[in-house]
Amino acid sequence: MTVVEIPGSKSVTARALFLAAAAGGTTVLRQPLVSDDSEGFAEGLSALGYQVDRQPGVWTVQGRPEGPAAEEASVQCRDGATTARFLPTLAAAGHGVFRFDASEQMRRRPLGPLTGALRDLGVDLVHERQEGHHPLTVRADGIKGGAVTLDAGLSSQFLTALLLVGPLTAEGLRITVTDLVSAPYVEITLAMMRDFGVEVRREGDTFVVPAQPYRAVDYRVEPDASTASYFLAAAALTGRSVTVPGLGSDSHQGDVAFADVLRRMGAEVELGRDSVTVTGRGRLRGLTVAMRDISDTVPTLAAIAPFADGPVRIEDVYNTRIKECDRLDACAENLRALGVPVETGRDWIEIRPAQPRAAHIGCRGDHRIAMSFSITGLLTPGITLDDPGCVRKTFPGFHQALAELRAAWGMQS
Numbered sequence: 001m002t003v004v005e006i007p008g009s010k011s012v013t014a015r016a017l018f019l020a021a022a023a024g025g026t027t028v029l030r031q032p033l034v035s036d037d038s039e040g041f042a043e044g045l046s047a048l049g050y051q052v053d054r055q056p057g058v059w060t061v062q063g064r065p066e067g068p069a070a071e072e073a074s075v076q077c078r079d080g081a082t083t084a085r086f087l088p089t090l091a092a093a094g095h096g097v098f099r100f101d102a103s104e105q106m107r108r109r110p111l112g113p114l115t116g117a118l119r120d121l122g123v124d125l126v127h128e129r130q131e132g133h134h135p136l137t138v139r140a141d142g143i144k145g146g147a148v149t150l151d152a153g154l155s156s157q158f159l160t161a162l163l164l165v166g167p168l169t170a171e172g173l174r175i176t177v178t179d180l181v182s183a184p185y186v187e188i189t190l191a192m193m194r195d196f197g198v199e200v201r202r203e204g205d206t207f208v209v210p211a212q213p214y215r216a217v218d219y220r221v222e223p224d225a226s227t228a229s230y231f232l233a234a235a236a237l238t239g240r241s242v243t244v245p246g247l248g249s250d251s252h253q254g255d256v257a258f259a260d261v262l263r264r265m266g267a268e269v270e271l272g273r274d275s276v277t278v279t280g281r282g283r284l285r286g287l288t289v290a291m292r293d294i295s296d297t298v299p300t301l302a303a304i305a306p307f308a309d310g311p312v313r314i315e316d317v318y319n320t321r322i323k324e325c326d327r328l329d330a331c332a333e334n335l336r337a338l339g340v341p342v343e344t345g346r347d348w349i350e351i352r353p354a355q356p357r358a359a360h361i362g363c364r365g366d367h368r369i370a371m372s373f374s375i376t377g378l379l380t381p382g383i384t385l386d387d388p389g390c391v392r393k394t395f396p397g398f399h400q401a402l403a404e405l406r407a408a409w410g411m412q413s
């Protein structure tokens with residue numbers, strides 16, 4: 001059995017930074033994720049005038065329930081959608097003029113349902129180039145609150161942003177949701193709001209968020225479940241065993257359920273409260289699986305799918321087309337380059353069994369494409385990546401960690 005230590009959760013770190021900034025007092029974050037996304041989030045907070053101190057393993061944030069200290073600021077959100085969607089929403093609850101921009105790809109990704117809802121709530125917000133996209137300027141003067149309707153069918157992050165800001169509004173929010181993708185991420189949000197002292201009530205499709213102060217806490221960030229998927233998949237694929245400590249049935253993260261997909265494919269899975277172990281059984285079964293709830297792990301599954309003994313069909317994942325790249329298209333193109341038969345539709349991909357051959361993987365700047373096809377490389381000599389460094393978005397140490405796993409298993413790098 002090999003133990004793999006996984007760095008902190010991107011989703012939990014982003015929420016913890018927002019909540020810490022919004023809380024009264026000093027919040028201490030332990031084992032936060034150190035990566036381009038989370039550093040971008042922290043630097044965005046600093047640009048807004050929040051005090052964020054980053055030491056190895058411990059980040060400290062001085063909360064400002066009244067909002068950003070800066071009266072004017074310009075924030076570069078880079079490639080992180082949590083930063084690009086949560087920070088303008090946080091800033092809207094303060095007072096000042098705040099401009100936000102993001103990477104080319106993040107500029108293409110949608111924002112409209114969120115910025116539309118903020119405008120419905122009275123926020124003065126202008127998109128500079130294209131409606132519903134970065135860059136944008138918020139002329140913030142607090143948010144009164146009230147009822148708002150939201151379509152979160154393209155991204156749950158729109159709902160998370162509104163939920164997180166709700167307690168900072170004068171009268172609280174009633175958010176009625178007409179559609180919702182990636183629902184388990186909203187559960188992370190609600191659980192963490194509770195950890196910071198605020199309880200959201202649900203009435204059917206409506207979330208009732210009280211106007212109530214967040215309290216500063218000492219908070220330990222759990223390991224990232226989406227990152228864990230690569231190492232759990234590696235075990236299932238190679239017939240070996242991997243244990244990830246710190247992630248289990250007690251986790252806030254829905255992506256822990258990727259282990260269930262591996263179980264359905266024939267791997268042995270032991271899910272404890274605080275650890276997960278996957279042991280490959282030498283054979284992977286094909287399956288049909290809907291992954292709307294855990295779509296960050298679609299590339300992981302696609303990358304091991306050729307080794308299954310039957311077709312792997314992944315359904316209900318339209319939103320993977322509007323992530324760091326069009327992931328259905330990127331998976332299909334790379335699988336074809338590996339000589340694997342594959343078909344895609346609007347919101348699905350089907351992969352047929354084949355022994356992949358050597359290929360140069362086009363990562364499209366997407367960390368998940370790079371990490372996923374590195375796992376294919378465990379059983380396929382001659383796989384190279386056009387942009388290995390793109391893993392910096394969530395796991396700068398990925399290639400080192402995989403090399404250590406190979407060494408522990410006596411495999412050549």
Ligand SMILES: O=C(O)C1=C[C@@H](OP(=O)(O)O)[C@@H](O)[C@H](O)C1
Pocket residue numbers: 010011012014082154155156157160181182185295296319
């Ligand atoms: O709220 C979050 O932390 C996230 C929500 C999901 O996005 P969508 O809701 O846009 O699918 C997920 O894919 C992303 O990596 C992180």
Ligand SMILES: C=C(OP(=O)(O)O)C(=O)O
Pocket residue numbers: 079080081082296323324368394
């Ligand atoms: C989709 C992702 O990130 P985000 O939407 O937060 O940029 C991801 O990490 O796979």
